[in-house]
Each structure stands twice: as structure tokens, then as C-alpha cells.
Amino acid sequence: MSLTKTVFAAVAAVSLALPALAGEIMIEDAYARASTAMSKSGAAFMVIRNMTDQDDRLIAATSDVAQRVELHTHVSDANGVMKMMEIEEGFAIPAGGAHALQRGGDHVMFMGLNRPLAQGDVVTLTLSFEQAGDITVEVPVDLERQPAQAVNGMGGMKMGN
Numbered sequence: 001m002s003l004t005k006t007v008f009a010a011v012a013a014v015s016l017a018l019p020a021l022a023g024e025i026m027i028e029d030a031y032a033r034a035s036t037a038m039s040k041s042g043a044a045f046m047v048i049r050n051m052t053d054q055d056d057r058l059i060a061a062t063s064d065v066a067q068r069v070e071l072h073t074h075v076s077d078a079n080g081v082m083k084m085m086e087i088e089e090g091f092a093i094p095a096g097g098a099h100a101l102q103r104g105g106d107h108v109m110f111m112g113l114n115r116p117l118a119q120g121d122v123v124t125l126t127l128s129f130e131q132a133g134d135i136t137v138e139v140p141v142d143l144e145r146q147p148a149q150a151v152n153g154m155g156g157m158k159m160g161n
Contacts, residue, residue, distance in 0.1 A: 024051040025093070025132040031142040032110070032125075034117040042066070042117045044108040044125055044139050045101050050093040052131075058099070059090040060128040067112030069125075074104055084109065093129070103147045117141045 030046035042065075050056050061069045070086045077083060082104075091106055093099050101107045108125065110117075117123070121141040128134050 025049070025056065025129060025135055026051060027127070027135065027137050030125075030137055030139045031145055032117055032123045032139045033141060033143050033145065034110075034113065037116050037118070039117075040111070040113055042110040042113055043072075043103075044110070044123065045103060046137075046139070047098055047100050048091075048093050048127075049098045050095055053095050054131060055095050056093045056129050056131040057090045058093060058127055059130055061108045062126045062128070063110060063123055065114055065117070065123045066110035067114065068110075070109045070111060071106070072109040073106045090130075117143070119143045 026049040028047040028049060030044065032042055032044040034042035044061075048058060058071065061071060063069050071088075071090055072084045073087050074082050074084055086109075087106070091099050091101070099106070108127075110123075119141060123139045123141060124136060125139050126134050126136045
């Protein structure tokens, strides 16, 4: 990679790492990934903070990177096997609190990818909230990222698996 491309990629990564703030909903630490280069699906993860005194709910997401975008979670079936399922009612974002979309838990699912998610790419993602409306976020693709953080019930950050 040339020096110009390296500098541009570094500036883009730093600017995308900053929190997105729309009204009083803040999107932090967003990133996307696919399990392999040939995957037909991918996912986005982030922390959503509600800085208001009114509960809100993430009810939908859209992106041109995939044929369908759904809100998903992981659940354990009767045999202890984990599987993903769509959460049609969305995710509650409590007043003054936060909700983590993280690997192994709640997340935004890209189904029928229109293109591969390559390291350093950017995915435009629009999140739709009941109260805050639509918030568009530029989400960097990070295929090397390891899960590291979770949000506890009080909205603070803690280390987790």
C-alpha cells in the first residue's frame, strides 16, 4: 500500500472510531465483519447510548451492503445449541442507559451481502429508532477485531468475553 493510501486509511479509521451523535442517541465503537471473504452474511456491532430521559427502541436497520438487514440475537435451544433469530420488536434502549450490540448477543445482521466485507471498508448503516428517528452511521469493517466489551445493566462499560 502506498504512503498516501496508508495515511488516508489511518485518518478514515480514526474519524470513524469517534462516536456518532444524533440528537441524544450516541453510537459508539461500531464495527462490521463477515466470517469469511466468501460469506453471504455479515454483522455490525456497537454500543448505543440513550442520553435522554425517555426510553427508546431500535426498531430497524437498513444498508445497501445487503439484500436484507435484520436485528438479531442468539438464543439457546432445548439442546443447548445456540442459534440466531430475528428480533422483530427490536432492542430497548433505556433512558440514560445503553445497549450493546455484540458478538454472541444482539447484533445487526446483513443477509445476502451485495459485496464482500473487506478489512478497512466502510458500511453505511441507517438505524431506525421509535423516538429518535433515523440515524445514519459509517461503520468500519474490522475483520481482525476480537470481542472485548459488554455493557452492564447500569449502562457502564465492563470487560467481558
